Amino acid sequence: MKIPQRGFTAAEFEKRTARAQKIMDRHGFDALLLTAPPNVRYFTGFDSQFWESPTRPWFVVVPREGAPIAVIPEIGAPEMALTWIKDIRTWAAPNPEDDGLSLLKSTIESLPRKHGKVGAEMGREMALRMPVAEFLQLRGSLGLSLENGSPCIWEIRMVKTETEIAHIHYICQIASDAYEALPSQISIGESEREIVRKLRIDIARRGADSTPFMPAISGPGGVAQIVCGPHDRLIEKGDILFIDTGSTFDGYFCDFDRNYAVGQVSDDAKRVHEALWLATEAGIAAAVPGAKTDDVWRAMATIIEAAGAIGNNVGRLGHGLGMQLTEPPSHRLGDGTLIVENMVLTIEPGMEYAPGKMIVHEENIAVTRDGPRLLTKRAPRELPVIC
Structure with a gap:
């Protein structure tokens, strides 16, 4: 690119x-x-x-x-x-x-x-x-x-110029490529902290200016939260490894996560991951000019609730993005922001499916007159496996 x-x-x-x-x-x-x-x-x-x-x-x-x-x-x-x-x-x-x-x-x-x-x-x-x-x-x-x-x-x-969107697209592509390459660079038994160090270095080598935000959390079948870490915990067989990144190029952020299965994928994790992948598709499709943030929330929430969600401590299902990691609006009931051309948004469905076990997806899009345009490379429908 x-x-x-x-x-x-x-x-x-x-x-x-x-x-x-x-x-x-x-x-x-x-x-x-x-x-x-x-x-x-x-x-x-x-x-x-x-x-x-x-x-x-x-x-x-x-x-x-x-x-x-x-x-x-x-x-x-x-x-x-x-x-x-x-x-x-x-x-x-x-x-x-x-x-x-x-x-x-x-x-x-x-x-x-x-x-x-x-x-x-x-x-x-x-x-x-x-x-x-x-x-x-x-x-x-x-x-x-x-x-x-x-x-x-x-x-x-909230409304970006085409040049601003090009900057965000570029850093999204850098982080997407680094996420795709990560499973080949790490293995079972490494710590969350070491994995993040490797990913930060790779993102920098690919052209990012900085990575101010990179929480990484792992846990059996899911994680309890998505904003803290990395810690010194070693990833183990049966874990889900969650990594989010806010990396920058020339002052503009990407903000999206990826999930990895460690060794094997449990049936519950497969089911929840599939539901979130479909909820992400629905959220992307709903983010069109003339819709409201509440509509985007409903499109995702319908699928998440049908999949048996018991909670989501994130509090919303996506937000604005640009020169700050998070910007208005928020995809939540009651936000009521009208979606217009040249907004840049995150689509971020997540669900807790058992106590302390949560999985979250996230992609970044630009809103065009013809509908949403993906700025990230879409996460794989099946969880990547770290061996």
């Missing part, structure tokens, strides 16, 4: 910003105040390993008209200048007495006003990357109302 070009053109960012500004105006915002790395990167293209340092806050202001404005520590100015952003305002940081707050305040207050409101990362699946005390200080002194902008931000980011 051809490697997508890293980064995005100025035209791509202009397109994102223009669309965002229409959505902002509809939500009644004169600007968005962004602090979190995915949101900053989405609008500017700026990325840095320095995000690991919490010492300095970083701000991007997206006005209702015109290009975004970067209000950042001066240490980041040379790299920000390599992006499409032209208006870069800096301060000498760290400066606990005034860590960019007065500069940020004057930047926001200088913008044209129509609604008198600014949206910030205050809601669903969002987090402020600035001290809460300073955010409250800004909110109390700003000449505009600082309100929850998360619904607006997610409406912007």
Whole structure:
């Protein structure tokens, strides 16, 4: 598969910003105040390993008209200048007495006003990357109302551009190939931790930038949970080995799992795996423009319940995907999100069929005008066996 070009053109960012500004105006915002790395990167293209340092806050202001404005520590100015952003305002940081707050305040207050409101990362699946005390200080002194902008931000980011989808497709293919090769690289008696180390190395060799997320869990006939591990447990005959990965390429995640039988497959595990494979098919087929997330949930839940599920501690059957491992929406009753073209979704049916014995499937898809398009390589219908 051809490697997508890293980064995005100025035209791509202009397109994102223009669309965002229409959505902002509809939500009644004169600007968005962004602090979190995915949101900053989405609008500017700026990325840095320095995000690991919490010492300095970083701000991007997206006005209702015109290009975004970067209000950042001066240490980041040379790299920000390599992006499409032209208006870069800096301060000498760290400066606990005034860590960019007065500069940020004057930047926001200088913008044209129509609604008198600014949206910030205050809601669903969002987090402020600035001290809460300073955010409250800004909110109390700003000449505009600082309100929850998360619904607006997610409406912007849930719909991907074709270039974003190409990035996600590429990392999905890398991880798919590594999953397929894994049984030939491991054997009974190895630890979960050693298996994960081998898979991480293979995914990196194939072209991934990082693998921030890779839980691996094993257990006789199934697993009790899917978010922790790996541990030092050795895989044994009769186990199910579950591995999930969130690996990245140029800032975009894949997120899907694979299951392996160790030595042999029990009749119960075969039955449940088959039911989940069919539920995945149904979930994929249901994810079409005009449907709702509830419809996708129902398509999978009908099959899972008929197969004798006694529970599913995941709490949902899939979610959005992009610059974060998990994004809105959620496939669950009551979510009610309308599925539209160019969303990227995970399809993730799972079922506990006996106490402490759960199996989960997951694939990644893009929604097109003609229906869902698989971004991962489909899991085999029969469980791969590790000898």
